[in-house]
Amino acid sequence: MGVLNAPSVRSRFATFAIYIFAAVAAIVIAGDAFSQNLSLGKRTWEGKADCPRCHAWSGLGGVGEDDRAPQGANLRETVMDRAALEEVIKCGLPGTEMPFFSRLAWTDDDHRCFGMTRAEAGNLVPFKAERNLIQREIDALLDYMFAKVVGRGEISREECEEYFSPGSERCRLYRTAAEIAAAAG
Numbered sequence: 001m002g003v004l005n006a007p008s009v010r011s012r013f014a015t016f017a018i019y020i021f022a023a024v025a026a027i028v029i030a031g032d033a034f035s036q037n038l039s040l041g042k043r044t045w046e047g048k049a050d051c052p053r054c055h056a057w058s059g060l061g062g063v064g065e066d067d068r069a070p071q072g073a074n075l076r077e078t079v080m081d082r083a084a085l086e087e088v089i090k091c092g093l094p095g096t097e098m099p100f101f102s103r104l105a106w107t108d109d110d111h112r113c114f115g116m117t118r119a120e121a122g123n124l125v126p127f128k129a130e131r132n133l134i135q136r137e138i139d140a141l142l143d144y145m146f147a148k149v150v151g152r153g154e155i156s157r158e159e160c161e162e163y164f165s166p167g168s169e170r171c172r173l174y175r176t177a178a179e180i181a182a183a184a185g
């Protein structure tokens, strides 16, 4: 009886093993949630919001995937932080062809956009995008942009193949990461 009641080495080990298991599980689940968020982010970027139409697949801007669409800014080199990017995505950029993606943006009683009402912004109010994004999509899009677009420097072949597919024809024009590093010396 005494043996069963005493905190045995065995039960301590079992407790310890449960802690380790829980910690590893938490890390695996968090990592998986992040990659799921990145995949929602990419789907939002290239699918639902179609940012590449004006900003190119890579975010480089200039002539995008649709050469008749407005030429978007270079998002790889943007100096905006996450909060500023979020506001631009939700509200568009007043006076430019950057459209707004939030259903609530520029509604008359809403002061969320650059501190202005629709009336105050007047004819600077940007166009409405073809599709609205919900907050979860915008959060995932921002995660994606900070992981894969903003501050990434020269586009590498590897980056292009990750976006399209390994060996993709259209990625041949980019230097490999090794070539870029060698040229940077």
Ligand code: HEC
Binding pocket: 045, 049, 050, 051, 052, 053, 054, 055, 069, 070, 071, 072, 073, 074, 075, 077, 078, 079, 080, 085, 088, 089, 093, 096, 097, 098, 099, 101
């Ligand atoms: C219809 C074309 C169009 C679409 C679609 C579009 N943009 Fe833009 N975007 C622009 C243009 C044009 C500008 C440049 C505005 C200016 O400064 O003249 C711009 C500017 C921006 C800027 C400001 C960057 C800076 O540093 O000044 C951000 C951020 C941005 N776009 C993000 C996005 C994201 C994210 C998406 C997809 C959700 C998107 N845009 C979709 C046209 C577009």
